Amino acid sequence: MKFETAALHCGQQVDQGTLSRAVPIYRTTAYLFKDTEHAANLFSLKELGNIYTRIGNPTQAVLEERLAMLEGGTASLALASGTSAIFYSIINICEAGDEVVAANNLYGGTYSQFDSILPQLGIKVNLVAPNDPDNFRAAINEKTRALYCETIGNPGLTMTDIEAVARIGQEFNLPLIVDSTFTPPCLFRPLEHGADIVIHSLTKWIGGHGTVLGGIVTDGGTFDWSDPKFTLFNQPDHSYHGLRYAHDLGEMNKIAFVLRMRLVPLRNLGACISPDNCWAFLQGLETLSLRMERHSENGMAVAEYLQKHPHVDWVSYPGLSDSNNHELAARYLKNGFGGMVAFGVKGGMAAGKNFIESLQLFSHLANVGDAKSLAIHPASTTHSQLSPEQLQDAGISNSMIRLSVGIEHIDDIIGDLEQALDSAES
Ligand SMILES: Cc1ncc(COP(=O)(O)O)c(C=O)c1O
Structure with missing residues (x-):
């Protein structure tokens, strides 16, 4: 499908009970299990499905599938705000002692998060002028775990050369996370230019009417998380049955980043998006x-x-x-x-x-x-x-x-x- 068509149709399977043309809003907190085996399979990831709306919801799933398709990624995770999407993207990779190299022309809220909240967790962000991609290279050290920038900085409207920064990331096996809020996917698709993870504040042009808050993270699906420096993807996760996200996901390997974000930061910290907001964002996407x-x-x-x-x-x-x-x-x-x-x-x-x-x-x-x-x-x-x-x-x-x-x-x-x-x- 072309972009304009996918923005209207992708991700929706018409509900066979009601034949509703529009995507229904599923206002439910939890979902019935068919039997105890079904329940156990859902919890152990043998089967994917709905358990509890903090972790996922069918209205949200349409938004996520549609955005992943429009962005050219393998999967997306929608969250309560762009701010939580940024925070979860960082803590999905970094532990205390790890570092990020980020452009210094960021949205003020992101700047504060990087400058004062992440250091409270022991994560250091080194801010660099993005006008010269080599500034990113110069700030990388053995503790660096990710590169971060916006496509068009807010509010100076200066641009970063995404391909050049992505190449530096590839040299050091570091993922490039791009906040593409100012360039919705009909204008620019960072994954096609070497970025690994794309973030949007849905609150802005995607919603488009100044009515709802939300954020979304899209996984490019190509980054290799099996490098041991990404501890969170290589060590067994004791909060999730000893799962090693870089090794044990089989066919779901291509969605390792957003799957971990759903199962760990979202499930345990809870910045979930409401189904009503997902519906409003689907309306926005249509136009x-x-x-x-x-x-x-x-x-x-x-x-x-x-x-x-x-x-x-x-x-x-x-x-x-x-x-x-x-x-x-x-x-x-x-x-x-x-x-x-x-x-x-x-x-x-x-x-x-x-x-x-x-x-x-x-x-x-x-x-x-x-x-x-x-x-x-x-x-x-x-x-x-x-x-x-x-x-x-x-x-x-x-x-x-x-x-x-x-x-x-x-x-x-x-x-x-x-x-x-x-x-x-x-
Ligand atoms: C570029 C950019 N990223 C992220 C955010 C944060 O998004 P939200 O307000 O949805 O938390 C904003 C908000 O203005 C923004 O401009």
Whole structure:
């Protein structure tokens, strides 16, 4: 199936009891066992099936199968948020004493998780500037267990050369984990460019309407976890019948990463997604490619408009031909550059504040990827926990405004920016 078709059909077996065309929401906590042998088989993984909704649910299973197909992976695991998807991906690989090398231009919440929560567990993250892939190589040591980056960094909108970083990962047998939230799979599929694990905050463009939270992790299925340095995949798991995930899964070997994540972090820490949210994400997926076309078209028009505006200092949009990222963007983003635009208003912090407060159509809030246009001042909000040095490293200036350009008519979007820029000056 082509992307647009799979986004509507893949993963659903029509329920033969009701013949429901839409995917039903299975609002149940637990599932009946046919008999004691069936129960025992499910618990020992001799058979895969539903036990308890913290571990999996049929509505969730459709979302997971659909996303795995759209992303080109072997299996996906949906979770309560993008944040839990990131956390579980790291602790599915790393123990105390292990290290990760990550790009330093990350979403503020991820930055905090890496900078303050993971160290509490004894996991160290070495942050590097992703503009030169060799910075990843230079930070790798014998304790490194994974490489991590975003496709388009938030909010600076700088891109990472995924293929170059993936090659470095292959040299050292380290998995590359990519947060591809800003590039939904109709725009970019990191697994086709060497990434091993892909994360999305479903909350953003995949949901698309600013109504629900969720995250998803997709396994590329090709990474070899049998290297003994990945202790969690090679030592018997006493919490799960002594299973060694890199050795004992037989045909399920290609889903070892997400299977372990389901059986260990999800089962025991419990950041499960609700079936209702899965249903909302399935609705979002149905129109994802159509919406992304409009987001990208409007994003480009806004970037070009801002670039010519006398009150605007600078504009960052990967689609602009004079952008520092344009070579990478043109190479990787063949179906559009998305709806995120960052820019600086002349007059610094005060003018930026005036601009934000003058917006009428754009909503001033902390989110991206809604069908509606959104705006925020990152230095005083989403990234306010960063020190001045960290802000500088992440490329976030005091004058930066981040726009998540929606799918309204472009004339109304530009009209709102025009009047807010006029007010910002006065
Ligand atoms: C790039 C990126 N990754 C992850 C997240 C976290 O996702 P969630 O809000 O679903 O936890 C965000 C949230 O803004 C994000 O922008």
